[in-house]
Amino acid sequence: MNIISRGFRGRHRPDGDRVPPGQYLVDDFPVLSAGPTPRVPPDRWEFAIDTEAEQTHRWSWQEFMALPSETPTVDIHCVTKWTKLDTTWEGVSLDVLFEDVETAAEYALIYSYGGYTTNLPLEDLLDGKAWIVHRFDGEELEPRHGGPARLIVPHLYFWKSAKWVRGIRLLNEDWPGFWETAGYHNYGDPWREQRYEGD
């Protein structure tokens, strides 16, 4: 049992039914990092989807920016217990990027500039559940928040929403990513509080 420090409240405020169990609301946007922030100039940026049949679909920055975009407003939940409501983004739905991709794979491994990886079932990326975004809150996405482009998968803990996204590898077998091999839950549903391996 911890000892309570009188008068300590932290910077969180708990709230109603939009906040998953164990989470606290924040107004700021904390930055968590596992390594140096990659700086990827748009002219060197590229996004790829590699299928299990070793076919690769690629988009340059220009090609990516020419795709139809959406402006999702979503709640995001970090496994470190902060939740931020009504975040606004602009980017391309994964449904658009997967339009011409032929695959029977069940799993996806997201990989990023800087070496980060995270895994999830392919179906969690489709049907309007995920985007590659390049703007946040009306502004160009800053490098510290994953710019030039990051994935957002708001229905899973935010570590699945890889910053500095570089591509998606489709796989027949699940391949756990950076945090998933270091004790964090393989799926990470905030509503079932799947924080750690075994939760």
Place this chain on the structure above:
Amino acid sequence: MRRLVWRAAELAEIVTETATARTLRFRVPEWPGHLAGQHVDVRLTAEDGYTAQRSYSLAGPADGDLVDLTVETAPDGEVSPYLTEVIEVGDQVELRGPVGGWFVWRPESKAPVVLVAGGSGIVPLMAMIRARRQAGSRVPFRLLYSLRDPDRRYYAEELRRPDPGLDISYLYTRSAPSGVSRPAGRIMLDDLAEGGWPATFEPDCYVCGPTGFVEAAADLLLALGHAPERIRTERFG
């Protein structure tokens, strides 16, 4: 075998250092003692179970079960604003330590010492200065203390008092008081050449401060010929 446990710590005394920093003296029953330069983890728990923790350097040798931490408030911080603005004498936190066996000075050491502090990086270096005095060590110390302006000085009165064998150079980065010949600015090669010990004396160098400061100062020490294994650094966020 030593198992690291959280211990209850009760605030016994508060000393104001600057407008934004204070020294907190905690009573920690059965404190095992520590070396100068070591730090502790502090854990705060709210009534609803929310917890936050942060590391702080110990500011001086232990006095029985009393330990001193000096805390600078961080504008976006969570733990430090509590420690600098909210906590009162008699309140409790949890404390774990001491930890860290690399960035330490041992009183039996015979090598001369160069201490290079950036802002609140003075804290673990002050612990070394105090440990030296407490042990009656005659090892010569030189402190270079880089800070924005004189109002930011921690332990101002204590550092003003003569301490034989300790030389201090203040390096002001924004505004220097009148009568100081060095123009305000970041730490430079000349500062370390004049205020430190020559590399041929083979001093132990301790550098503590924000990451950018530590990297700049460590590079300058290397440029002056100090051996990498004699330069010990500690960065904080």
Place this chain on the structure above:
Amino acid sequence: MTAEHLDGNALAGPLGEIFAVDVTAATGRCASCGLAGPVASLRVYGPDPGLVARCPGCEEVILRLVRGPGTAWLDLRGTVSLRVNLPD
């Protein structure tokens, strides 16, 4: 000044929960580039969601430590060896 990373000194408490000796004073060798140096000199990112210690030479991951309720996960895959000074 915003510091992106801390250094290996910040690992002392979290590793002190696991090991009986102070590992930050030990000398480690990077599995990627071979650089040897004290654990205290590693570049450390975190503490949340986990501590990630990287080689100051090549930035590869040396060590990862995640602390959950009742469990810690420690990954040392980036370390070839640790030399620990012990009293006889």
